[in-house]
Amino acid sequence: MQSKIIEIKNKAIEEISEVKTKEEIFDLEKKYLGRNSEFNQILKNLKNLSEEEKKEIGKSANLAKKEIEDNLKKYERIISESNFDFQSEKIDITIPGKRKKRGHLNILSQVRNEIEDIFTGMGFEVADGPEVETEHYNFDALNIPKDHPARDEWDTFWIKPEEKLDHMLLRTHTSPVQIRYMEKNEPPFRIISPGKCFRREATDSTHEHTFYQFEALVVGEDVSVANFKYIGEQFFSKFFNKDIKVRLRPSFFPFVEPGFEFDISCLMCSGKGCRACKNNGWLELGGAGMVNQNVFVASGYPRNKYQGFAWGFGLERLAMMKYKISDIRLFHSGDLRFIKQF
């Protein structure tokens, strides 16, 4: 009897594994588990057996039945899944995806964020000041006295004066922020002051009367030119994501002494000379120097107690170099065809 049950079960499972249609499943179910199936016959005949046998055979018959049922379910699922008609749902996957609205942070903001992140990562604090300034903060306190030819270097927008008022101007650099910060803070400190600046000059593809400047100022008791070189190299290497060397050349800005022009090694050829750097291996980037003691004095520090460096460069120029933008006027054009590229 036992062997009969196993035989039926194995035969059933074998037949089930060969089914192709739902109808066949239905037929097999009827054949093996239906009222007239051999199994049913066996179960019906159980009553003729001893209690012992009844228990044993009944148990194995039920297990076999369960196994057949599970197999039927399994193959029914396999058949129904394999019969899903994907072809009838075919679509053209070359039709463009649905256009999603996407906003664009202005490239100036992006570059500004990058720069600020690098500096704050080096422990710099961000400082700010007004865009409309007094002559005092923009010039006098920076060691650029009235009637001095050095003032010609900064083409200045002046505000139409009102009676009894100091002559106001649009700041020509972010350097006034240095003075405003130093008036309220004691060294050691390191700050950056990013912001909008203005120079009254005709605009063309490389000149713009409105631009963003970044200025770094580090003051302590023994901050040196060598330290400046280090910070400069660190910053540019991070910003351009490659090893950058800094080169200093003598220059003059009244608020520093010594003063430098600083160049970085060419991004394309790393200093060997190529077309991008007109074969000299270096790119001119901005001005820098050791803070003039007169500036410390104007900010309320004693002469020769502190030393430090100041360093300024244009945001647009960096953005133009990094993203190969050819016309500086695009930044303030508001043209979405430009803005949406970044």
Added chain:
Amino acid sequence: MQYSYNWLKELSETNKTVGQMADLIMMHSFEVESIEEKGKGLENVVVGKILEIKKHPNADKLQLTKIDIGNKKLDIVCGAWNIKVDDKVPVALVGAKLQNGIVIKEAEIRGIKSFGMLCAEDELGLGKSHEGILILGKDAEIGEKLTKALDLDDAILEIKVLPDRSHDALCHIGIAREISALDGKKIDYYKKIKLNRKKTDKLSIKIQDQYLCPRYIGAVMTDIKIEESPTWMKSRLNSLGINPINNIVDATNYVMLELGQPLHAFDFDQIKDDERVNIFVRRAIENEKITLLDGSVKELFDEDLLITNKDRALAVAGVMGGENSGINENTTKIVIESANFNSTSIRKTRMRLKVKTEASDRFEKEIDPNVAEIAMARIIEIVESYGGKIEGVVDVYSKPVEKWKIKLDLAYVGKLLGEEIPEKTIINILESLQLKTKKKGRMLEIEIPTFRIDLKTQEDIIEEIGRIYGYEKINSTVPFYPVQPAKMDEERQFEKTIRDYLVGAGFSEVYNYSFYGKNDAEMAGLSQKHLELENPINPEQALMRVSLVPGILNNIKENLKNFKEIEIFEIGRIYIPKDGSLPEEKNMLVGAIVSDESKKGNNFYEAKGYVDLIFNKLGIEDHYFDEFKNSEEKIPLIWHKTRFAEIEIEGSEELIGYVGEMSPIVLERFRIKKRVAIFEIDMEILRKVSEGEREFKPLRKFPTSMRDISMTAEPEVRVEDILDIIQGSGMKLIIDVDLFDIFDLPEEKTSFAFHIIFGADDRTLKNQEVDEIMKKITENLEKDLKVEIRK
């Protein structure tokens, strides 16, 4: 300024090539902006003398010439007629490749052989003239290279000397001093030059104001013959951008280029009183007039300094000479002026008179009064070489400038540069710059020659040491400073957050100028006071903005050419004038939307939705939109009077901003054909109200249920009224009400449909409970707002 390589080389006795020289100057002294090599394409052009001229047998317009070029005689066919026998002319030899691309070959012209070409100015690249063959000076040597004859074997360096070194380096000797210092040579350029102090009674000088004129040297010279300068001097001046005039004027210019001291020459006979010249250096009398050399008449103030004789003004000191006082072709006797004037005064005068000359350029940079003497000695030497004789010299110099001393702490050099430079190197560098040093313990006492007006402090000296030593030799060094976390700038962080939210919501960021024109202000109805620029680039950029809106509207106008729908924003400052102080600079946010207009007021609702989005992201939940508090006439013109709301916060007096459509009238003025909605928010106020920290709210434990209600309402019913009634009828069991459908019906009625979400914190609501509330809502709406509920 332009500098001649040959001249610099001559003075400094360097053996550097022009390239080496430029690199050296660039890295240690000044920026070299360009190098122009003269005489390119003139390699095979020599000086020839015309021996004979004959007619061409076969061509009327051509001549046959025989030219002596020293080692041989050439037959050359020529088409120009300005030549005569004995003229010296440039001859391009066979094989020459001229700048314009012409290659000279042996040729047969109308049957006659020609072995070269006589050249006009333009063919040589020396000028534009094609009037005829360039006739050279008589002193040109036959057979010598044209580049040599015209001193074209030279390179011109454009060097940018900045104000700190304009005292001493706007001249060839100044740059030569740099070169010899860099070569490690010690040359005293002034040593050979000594002023002859012969007395004379033909000249008297009186200085009224010693402050404005610290020194005035005059020299009388006789036996002057006005003629052209020698070729070498003319070409040197020419190549440095100065037109040669005559031997005397050229000499003054030459000495200025060499030594940096502007000189002036007067005609003795034109300016003398009786038989003697009386020079007065005095302030102008208020409204005194002078006619300058260029013919312009200038009215003067008492701050302007004049050079006069007894009865008339001869020159504006240090700026320009007056008419009827200068050199002319009949001059035989001259007075040369070598003087020193106060830099600030010269600067003010030349700015007021709007005259800028080589002389004023130098005087306004402040020059060493001791150089006046050197320059005088030098020009006398040159004029004597032309046959002039010195009659005598008068020098008024009451407070001679002496050398000064700077004490340098040697340890400070290394501390400031961050590089230890050996003491011996330091001393060598300073001595090569003609600074005398004396060691005193840890200090170095340095004597500064008077021409180095820029050297005043220890740092000035350290700069000299650093740059000559070479900044490239300074190794970058990690700075040591105390560890302190960078302070966060809250305003900036906040700005960044808002930017990110808006970009995430699909807005693009624009940057606009801080100014706009009166026209923009008028169109936008911004009639309030603006800060005005005194010197705008153009009238369209004359006012400092008091609103970001005009800029944004212009952006929209331009971008509508390329885009149908626009979402842009700007965060930037506006400038509110304040009496007696700097303006208030407010950081503002303006967002603008141009979108689908098929539904009434859609732009407005879009804008309002974005405001909600920003506020919700900031965790602000108690903001609301309200009608303008003032009377309708006071609504700024720029806004659409009936599609405009104030943004406020529950329990706060402060107005955060506005949201609304732009007035169609204003849009029309800006020539914008579409509707535009804008939100304008004060960033500082927004930051303050968003400062409260967010708190976690526990998630709901019991399910909610949703019912819909729709109704038809009369035009005066506002959604806010409906919402108030729904909420008020809900016995705190309404979690949210959401308007999901709205459309216009005939007779100005509107249909609204809302989802209402019900829920309780402590149990699952039964259907029956919700039904009861819905019933109440319906009753209240019908009763209070007379709406028709669709059932």
